[in-house]
Amino acid sequence: MGTTKILKTTCPRDCYDSCGMTVLVEDGTVRRVRGDAEHGVSRGHLCGKCALAYNGAWIDPQQRLLQPLKRCGRKGAAEFVAVTWEEALSDIAGRLVSICSSGRPELILHTHYTGTCSLIAGNFPIRFFRRLGATEVDPDTICNKAGHEALRYVLGESLTGFDPRTAKDTSCVLVWGANPSTSAPHLDQYWLSETPGCRIVVDPVGHQTARKADLFLQLRPGTDAILAFSMMHVAQAAGLIADEFIARSVLGWEMIREDVMRMDPEHGAQLTGVPAALIREAALIYATGPSLLWIGQGMQRQLNGGNAVRSIATLCAVTGNIGMPGTGLLYVNGPGTRGIDMDYLTAAHLSAKQPPPISQMDLVDRLSDCESSNALVCWNNNILASNPAQEKLRKALAREDLFHIVIDLFQTDTADYADYVLPAASFLEFDDVLLPYFENSVSPVVKASEPLGCSLPNQEIFRKLAEHMGFEDVELAETDSAMIENILRQVGWKDDFRSLAAQGTFYPSADPMIAFEEGVFPTPSGRIEIASLTAVRDGYPLTPMPIGDVPPQGGRIRVLSPGGEFSMNSSHSNDPRVLRRMGPPLVRLNAFEAARRELTEGQAVLLHNESGELALTVCISDVVPPGVALIYKGRWPKLDKGGANVNVLNPGLKSDLGDGNAVHSVEAYLRPLTQTRPGKIQ
Numbered sequence: 184m185g186t187t188k189i190l191k192t193t194c195p196r197d198c199y200d201s202c203g204m205t206v207l208v209e210d211g212t213v214r215r216v217r218g219d220a221e222h223g224v225s226r227g228h229l230c231g232k233c234a235l236a237y238n239g240a241w242i243d244p245q246q247r248l249l250q251p252l253k254r255c256g257r258k259g260a261a262e263f264v265a266v267t268w269e270e271a272l273s274d275i276a277g278r279l280v281s282i283c284s285s286g287r288p289e290l291i292l293h294t295h296y297t298g299t300c301s302l303i304a305g306n307f308p309i310r311f312f313r314r315l316g317a318t319e320v321d322p323d324t325i326c327n328k329a330g331h332e333a334l335r336y337v338l339g340e341s342l343t344g345f346d347p348r349t350a351k352d353t354s355c356v357l358v359w360g361a362n363p364s365t366s367a368p369h370l371d372q373y374w375l376s377e378t379p380g381c382r383i384v385v386d387p388v389g390h391q392t393a394r395k396a397d398l399f400l401q402l403r404p405g406t407d408a409i410l411a412f413s414m415m416h417v418a419q420a421a422g423l424i425a426d427e428f429i430a431r432s433v434l435g436w437e438m439i440r441e442d443v444m445r446m447d448p449e450h451g452a453q454l455t456g457v458p459a460a461l462i463r464e465a466a467l468i469y470a471t472g473p474s475l476l477w478i479g480q481g482m483q484r485q486l487n488g489g490n491a492v493r494s495i496a497t498l499c500a501v502t503g504n505i506g507m508p509g510t511g512l513l514y515v516n517g518p519g520t521r522g523i524d525m526d527y528l529t530a531a532h533l534s535a536k537q538p539p540p541i542s543q544m545d546l547v548d549r550l551s552d553c554e555s556s557n558a559l560v561c562w563n564n565n566i567l568a569s570n571p572a573q574e575k576l577r578k579a580l581a582r583e584d585l586f587h588i589v590i591d592l593f594q595t596d597t598a599d600y601a602d603y604v605l606p607a608a609s610f611l612e613f614d615d616v617l618l619p620y621f622e623n624s625v626s627p628v629v630k631a632s633e634p635l636g637c638s639l640p641n642q643e644i645f646r647k648l649a650e651h652m653g654f655e656d657v658e659l660a661e662t663d664s665a666m667i668e669n670i671l672r673q674v675g676w677k678d679d680f681r682s683l684a685a686q687g688t689f690y691p692s693a694d695p696m697i698a699f700e701e702g703v704f705p706t707p708s709g710r711i712e713i714a715s716l717t718a719v720r721d722g723y724p725l726t727p728m729p730i731g732d733v734p735p736q737g738g739r740i741r742v743l744s745p746g747g748e749f750s751m752n753s754s755h756s757n758d759p760r761v762l763r764r765m766g767p768p769l770v771r772l773n774a775f776e777a778a779r780r781e782l783t784e785g786q787a788v789l790l791h792n793e794s795g796e797l798a799l800t801v802c803i804s805d806v807v808p809p810g811v812a813l814i815y816k817g818r819w820p821k822l823d824k825g826g827a828n829v830n831v832l833n834p835g836l837k838s839d840l841g842d843g844n845a846v847h848s849v850e851a852y853l854r855p856l857t858q859t860r861p862g863k864i865q
């Protein structure tokens with residue numbers, strides 16, 4: 184008789200929702216992955232992309248990497264022979280030891296990010312690289328670094344957001360530059376719809392959340408700071424500035440007062456494209472409060488993204504929408520809100536010799552220079568799909584003298600360039616713990632089956648590699664069960680992992696936490712710092728400024744490339760059914776913009792700039808404003824005809840703060856594509 188069981192687990196993608204799931208396992212094989220009806224956020228459903236991919240590519244031995252592979256052709260040719268773990272790890276350890284013994288371990292780079300976001304799979308490998316003295320490519324620089332830096336200046340930190348459970352006490356939610364309808368589909372469907380009061384959205388794109396909102400402020404890309412100043416102007420004129428709170432807890436309001444005074448809504452409207460009456464209405468509702476502010480990660484991927492986030496956080500502060508029930512801002516809720524010690528997880532004390540991290544924006548230059556890099560380990564990350572300067576990166580990865588290891592579940596574009604490809608086990612194949620970054624909860628990731636083929640969890644790969652390197656540190660041998668026990672102790676779970684696995688998600692704090700309730704902030708002054716000397720010391724302006732981008736000139740168009748409904752960064756874009764749902768690569772254009780450029784629905788076009796070119800099909804859409812080309816991120820370059828995705832157009836623009844990704848500031852030329860002979864782009 185075969186055995187059948189149903190387990191609870193959690194989706195560990197880089198997604199606000201962190202959906203609870205159930206897994207039907209028959210005779211040790213995963214048969215069906217579904218939403219968990221008892222899970223408070225997702226209530227029994229997975230998003231369309233995970234419902235397909237977790238029941239497709241992720242459990243399909245035909246599509247997964249099953250054995251370590253060693254390169255036998257030229258770089259990029261994807262020619263490999265299968266080898267044993269012993270052979271792969273001995274050779275890799277030998278190469279890494281030899282680099283280290285030359286005294287320059289910093290020439291080994293490692294890059295990682297959103298593959299599996301659970302605590303052990305996402306952090307244990309960092310212990311290894313700290314011990315090694317390798318250079319870390321700062322993961323947040325590809326995603327949300329400018330916002331983190333901005334909030335560090337204003338609030339002293341960026342990782343304590345509002346507790347979503349405090350929404351019951353609010354009268355307004357302002358969603359600024361996030362697209363919950365796509366990037367947090369269940370929070371959008373339930374949490375946001377059930378939140379009392381007014382829903383306001385600020386975004387250049389009229390996505391589903393914007394359409395459902397009470398007020399939609401469709402601003403020109405990169406003009407957020409101006410809009411925030413204009414809203415402060417309205418609040419000031421209406422007597423809605425929180426003077427007492429400012430006197431107690433805010434520094435620098437008087438220094439931006441003049442800028443606020445001159446940014447009346449009419450002036451704001453001219454610069455942002457949002458009608459003055461709408462700016463007024465939104466500002467009055469938000470400032471009256473109590474209001475919640477959801478600061479999206481997409482909006483700060485701009486040349487002035489850091490300044491924008493400083494300005495928006497300032498609006499929150501001066502209207503007193505912080506520190507009380509129903510108020511606060513949320514960027515991400517970090518591990519600290521649940522008591523997790525990241526230094527423990529990453530063994531920070533092993534990093535005595537660690538070189539400074541570099542930005543993902545600088546990775547390509549480092550890799551192009553054999554003097555400053557000779558090895559790359561890429562884990563939890565698909566840089567040839569997600570990073571900028573795709574063409575240049577491809578050339579750098581083709582360097583024969585670069586020792587390159589990729590750890591992944593699938594044979595990605597990046598893996599095609601590796602010397603060794605190591606097969607990672609999926610989150611369905613080991614136990615772990617996940618901290619959602621919207622809710623202040625803790626969720627189990629539960630082993631449902633043995634790893635497919637010879638694949639191994641990230642943490643096990645690095646335990647074995649450490650052993651082959653002769654590292655004897657106990658931190659590099661710590662078992663999953665010991666780590667899970669420590670994690671559960673830190674979050675205050677009184678029982679063992681099995682009981683958490685049986686229950687599913689739990690909230691360490693029974694009541695909603697009120698962020699910054701004491702009115703004290705971890706800035707040097709202990710107050711909210713509109714004026715930040717720390718920023719000045721780092722070479723940035725003292726205060727945020729009402730500056731914004733001018734519309735593209737000379738026939739160029741602004742390219743926005745956020746996530747789409749069927750993309751999960753690039754993580755599901757190889758699944759055949761997901762790929763079908765994604766359809767062909769499209770550029771979405773406003774009808775006015777298309778007419779102006781004499782383009783029609785279904786027409787083949789070329790977007791091109793100094794960085795590269797991309798062939799696309801025109802899709803006319805009233806979601807997009809004039810002047811903008813909307814292209815969803817996350818396609819696998821090698822699965823499209825031109826062998827590229829939208830990141831071929833990003834030269835590696837950096838945001839104003841933190842050397843973060845400014846991909847939404849990319850501009851390109853757009854022209855009809857004429858086909859002279861098959862496959863040749865003219």
Ligand SMILES: Nc1nc2c(c(=O)[nH]1)N[C@H]1C(S)=C(S)[C@@H](COP(=O)(O)OP(=O)(O)OC[C@H]3O[C@@H](n4cnc5c(=O)[nH]c(N)nc54)[C@H](O)[C@@H]3O)O[C@H]1N2
Pocket residue numbers: 197295296297298299304325326327484562563564565566568569570590591592593595607608609610641744745746751752753754755816829830846
């Ligand atoms: N044009 C454009 N580009 C962007 C963005 C944008 O808005 N526009 N957004 C940026 C953002 S926000 C981010 S976060 C980055 C994301 O960039 P990445 O973090 O590179 O995300 P993915 O492309 O999904 O790559 C993750 C890889 O990890 C693999 N993986 C999954 N689970 C595991 C595991 O357990 N172990 C290992 N070893 N591998 C695993 C997956 O198969 C996948 O190949 O992309 C950025 N790129």
Ligand SMILES: Nc1nc2c(c(=O)[nH]1)N[C@H]1C(S)=C(S)[C@@H](COP(=O)(O)OP(=O)(O)OC[C@H]3O[C@@H](n4cnc5c(=O)[nH]c(N)nc54)[C@H](O)[C@@H]3O)O[C@H]1N2
Pocket residue numbers: 197198199297326327359360361362363365366367385386387388390403404405406407478479480481482485743745746747748749750751752753816817847
């Ligand atoms: N389906 C799906 N979900 C995802 C992902 C995915 O790839 N696909 N990626 C995950 C990851 S890694 C992340 S970081 C999160 C991010 O999720 P969000 O925080 O929602 O951010 P994005 O979806 O990147 O972009 C949000 C919005 O920013 C807008 N935007 C662009 N420029 C500007 C601007 O100048 N001003 C304003 N106000 N808005 C602007 C875009 O139009 C977009 O609607 O989503 C996660 N969830």
Ligand code: SF4
Pocket residue numbers: 194195196198199200201202225229230231233234367368369751
């Ligand atoms: S990607 Fe997000 S919405 Fe989709 S199943 Fe995972 S957590 Fe849920």
Ligand SMILES: [Mo]
Pocket residue numbers: 197325326327480
């Ligand atoms: Mo991200």
